[in-house]
Amino acid sequence: MPELFEAAEESEAEASPAVQTDATAVAIALDRARRRGKTPAGGGDEVDRFLSKQEGLIDDQRAHLHEQMAHMRLRHSLDRLRYITQASALVIGAIIVIGIGWMAFDASRANGVVIKPFSVSPDLARRGVTGEVVASQLLDKLTDITDRSQTSAASGKFGAGWGQNISLQIPETGVSLGEVDRWLRERFGHERNLTGEIVENPDGAITLSARLGAKALPPQNGAAADLPQLILRTAELLYRREQPMTYLEYLGHLPGRTDEFEDVAQEMIDSHDPVVRAFGQGGLGLAAMKRGDIATAQREFRAADAGNAGLAWPVADLAVIAQRQGRYEESLRLANRDLALSPHDPSDTPEARTASMLQAEQGKAFLLEDHGTALAKAMALSQGDNPGGLASRASLQAVVAVYRAMAHDELGAQAEADSFTPRGPVDAGLKAIDLMYITSARQDWASFLERFDAAEKLDPVDTDGYAFTALRARALAQLGRPADAQALIAPTPLDCLPCIVARAQVAEAVGRRAEADHWFAEASRMAPSIPTVSNSIRRRSLSRNRPCRFLEKVE
Numbered sequence: 001m002p003e004l005f006e007a008a009e010e011s012e013a014e015a016s017p018a019v020q021t022d023a024t025a026v027a028i029a030l031d032r033a034r035r036r037g038k039t040p041a042g043g044g045d046e047v048d049r050f051l052s053k054q055e056g057l058i059d060d061q062r063a064h065l066h067e068q069m070a071h072m073r074l075r076h077s078l079d080r081l082r083y084i085t086q087a088s089a090l091v092i093g094a095i096i097v098i099g100i101g102w103m104a105f106d107a108s109r110a111n112g113v114v115i116k117p118f119s120v121s122p123d124l125a126r127r128g129v130t131g132e133v134v135a136s137q138l139l140d141k142l143t144d145i146t147d148r149s150q151t152s153a154a155s156g157k158f159g160a161g162w163g164q165n166i167s168l169q170i171p172e173t174g175v176s177l178g179e180v181d182r183w184l185r186e187r188f189g190h191e192r193n194l195t196g197e198i199v200e201n202p203d204g205a206i207t208l209s210a211r212l213g214a215k216a217l218p219p220q221n222g223a224a225a226d227l228p229q230l231i232l233r234t235a236e237l238l239y240r241r242e243q244p245m246t247y248l249e250y251l252g253h254l255p256g257r258t259d260e261f262e263d264v265a266q267e268m269i270d271s272h273d274p275v276v277r278a279f280g281q282g283g284l285g286l287a288a289m290k291r292g293d294i295a296t297a298q299r300e301f302r303a304a305d306a307g308n309a310g311l312a313w314p315v316a317d318l319a320v321i322a323q324r325q326g327r328y329e330e331s332l333r334l335a336n337r338d339l340a341l342s343p344h345d346p347s348d349t350p351e352a353r354t355a356s357m358l359q360a361e362q363g364k365a366f367l368l369e370d371h372g373t374a375l376a377k378a379m380a381l382s383q384g385d386n387p388g389g390l391a392s393r394a395s396l397q398a399v400v401a402v403y404r405a406m407a408h409d410e411l412g413a414q415a416e417a418d419s420f421t422p423r424g425p426v427d428a429g430l431k432a433i434d435l436m437y438i439t440s441a442r443q444d445w446a447s448f449l450e451r452f453d454a455a456e457k458l459d460p461v462d463t464d465g466y467a468f469t470a471l472r473a474r475a476l477a478q479l480g481r482p483a484d485a486q487a488l489i490a491p492t493p494l495d496c497l498p499c500i501v502a503r504a505q506v507a508e509a510v511g512r513r514a515e516a517d518h519w520f521a522e523a524s525r526m527a528p529s530i531p532t533v534s535n536s537i538r539r540r541s542l543s544r545n546r547p548c549r550f551l552e553k554v555e
Helices: 002-035 046-108 122-126 131-151 177-188 224-242 244-252 259-268 274-290 294-306 311-326 328-344 350-367 371-382 397-404 412-418 425-441 444-457 466-478 483-491 497-510 515-527 529-544
Strands: 112-114 159-162 192-200 205-212 219-224
Touching: 002 466, 046 177, 112 131, 122 177, 122 192, 122 466, 131 192, 131 224, 131 483, 192 224, 192 244, 205 224, 224 244, 244 274, 259 274, 259 529, 274 294, 274 311, 294 311, 311 350, 311 466, 328 497, 350 371, 350 397, 350 497, 397 412, 397 425, 397 444, 412 425, 412 483, 425 483, 466 483, 466 497, 497 515
Parallel strands: 112 159, 112 192
Antiparallel strands: 192 205, 205 219
């Protein structure tokens, strides 16, 4: 409080001449009284009266000084309050400027679709079918499509074009932040408005028409009671046009719409966007896989990769096909390429990219028989939402059970698999395959064959592969049925690693050791990076109780 002290010093300086004058007067009065030799009597003594007046003057001066100090304190408090108010105004102004700047920046990146209230007839409005209700239901259907697709694709946004006024007002303007935001989006953004109307026809039916900007969607006709379906179909048509990648994933989750799935994928191939083209090519590959046409699926996935659009998932599907066909070295190479593409896949959301990387690392660890790493990746993957997957999120826990079994935690694996309740046909097939893998991991070959048959009935596509054939042949050989194993493995191709190993194991089971050695040597030559061969040779060597002839070549 330096101002107060300065003011006090000034007051003292002003008062000092008066004090000095009073002191002189007092001294003169006392001296005069002594010369007169008068004795003070009663209260009428001149000196006492003078001193009394001086005391009163001093009291008045002290009271005046106190008032001055109080005034100075008040003035200081008011000055401080003024400074605080001015600083607060500057801060609030800066926040408003920064906020509007951020809103302008955000508006410049807006590129979604804003749904405006539809025009409806007065009769429909009286029945509660207002324009806002129709637009709201359309937005709900669009949101439902996104949720059901479990989309992994990066997509734009759909938003409501009404009810966005925020009650907070900018001071002294009467303009709401919602109005400012809409004006900025219209001025700087790239959003398009979806408008439409519902018309009642003379026959009592209704026609729902919608247009995005200047482009009309196909009108939907039906009875008034069918309005929810008309709105759903309009939402699907809008998604098909604006977000074909997400719409393709949505169709993949719906039974009985395979033809439309392929039609949409074919449309995407004609797109000018290389990412959309590659996604459509991969969609045709998925459709081919679903009907069991593996050759066509491989061709479509390779075409998607050849477009150099940077999509990782067609490469991941190629890796899965190669693994099922027993081409482990090729599958390992594709898994490494998948790992390189996944962090930058332009068709994926950040969450989907993370999941893709975990899946690729899990698949690579499986090929290298690094079961601990595979289990860790499966557990990390189970914490996500399974974006883009056809199975439910809960099914990821069943995959963890498989890798627990491979890591020799058979009891934990079985308990985890048993606790998984399938939520649909895809989940049921996945659980059957997982149980099959668990029985093979603990080498319960009789149960494995039973599980294999059950899985094949539920999911004939995902159990169709030479790797599964080789595993079944190995089970038959272990159960003392070498003739059946030989008949099963004989037609398999010679580029299938587990098939070659199975040939060796079947030959070993019937005592044809020279033939077994030949097939083990061939497996070592064709897959030097895969531990399956060296592990099989070790088991063979232990059974013969002699050193491994081919381990040095493998290692």
